[in-house]
Amino acid sequence: MLVEDEPKMAGLIRRVLLAERHVVDLAPDGLSAIALAERAGYDAIVLDRMLPDIDGLTVLRILRSKGLRTPVLLLTALGSVEERIAGLDAGADDYLPKPFAFGELVARIRALGRRPADATEARLMAGDLELDELRHAVQVADRSVDLSAREFALLGYLIRHAGQVVTRHQILDAVWGSEPDVYSNVVDLYIHYLRRKLRELDRADRLRTVRGVGYTLRAGS
Secondary structure (H helix, E strand, C coil): CEECCCHHHHHHHHHHHHHCCCCCCEECCHHHHHHHHHHCCCCCEEEECCCCCCCHHHHHHHHHHCCCCCCEEEEECCCCHHHHHHHHHCCCCEEEECCCCHHHHHHHHHHHHCCCCCHHHHCEEECCEEEECCCCEEEECCEEEECCHHHHHHHHHHHHCCCCEEEHHHHHHHHHCCCCCCCCHHHHHHHHHHHHHHHCCCCHHHEEEECCCEEEECCCC
8 A cells, every 4th residue: 555645656656556466555645644554454555654644653653553564665755763763663664765666665675575474464455355475476275376466456455445336447547557548448358268267267246347437346256
C-alpha cells in the first residue's frame, strides 16, 4: 500500500512499483490508509509522513496498536536525526527522506520483503484462490497456473477487493497507473486472459462481469 496525498508523487511512485511487478493500492490520506490496512493484508506499506488529515506517525501508531506487523517504510521531507528517531520509535521499519532516488526506494522495499512476516499477512487469498508471489502463479490446493506480471497484478487487485464491484477505471488506475497510451478496453482484454487462466483451475465462474459497471471476484465457491 502506498500512502501519499500528492497526486504527482503518488503517480510516479506507483508507476515505478508497477514496473517492478508490485501490486499497489493507493491511500490519499491517513484514515483511508487505516481502513485499507485493516481490510487487506499487505506485504509492505510506504507511508508519507505529512498527510492532509492525520500525520503519518499517528497512522503508524494506530496500526501498531491494532497489532498490525506489516513492514512500513516512512517517507518524509523531515530528514533530521530527531525526526528519523521519532519515526522509528513510532514503529517504522525503515526511513527514507525526500528527495530520494526511485532505485533506492525499490531496493529498500525489496529489503523489507526479505524480513520475516506474519504468515497471515503474507498470503493473498480469496476463498481457495491463492497467489504464489515467488512463482507469479495462482493456485487452488495442489494445482497452479502461471500468470504474466500484469495478470498477477490484476488478480492481486481483485483479490484485495473480493466481493466488491470495481470499475474499469479503478482497475486501470490501480494496475496500469499513469502509463501513457493505455485505454480502458485493455482491462477487458486482461480480464479475458485472467478468466482463461482461472478456467484451467475450474474457477472461471468466480470472476463475474457486472454489466455497465465493471467486475467482481467472488471470494467463496
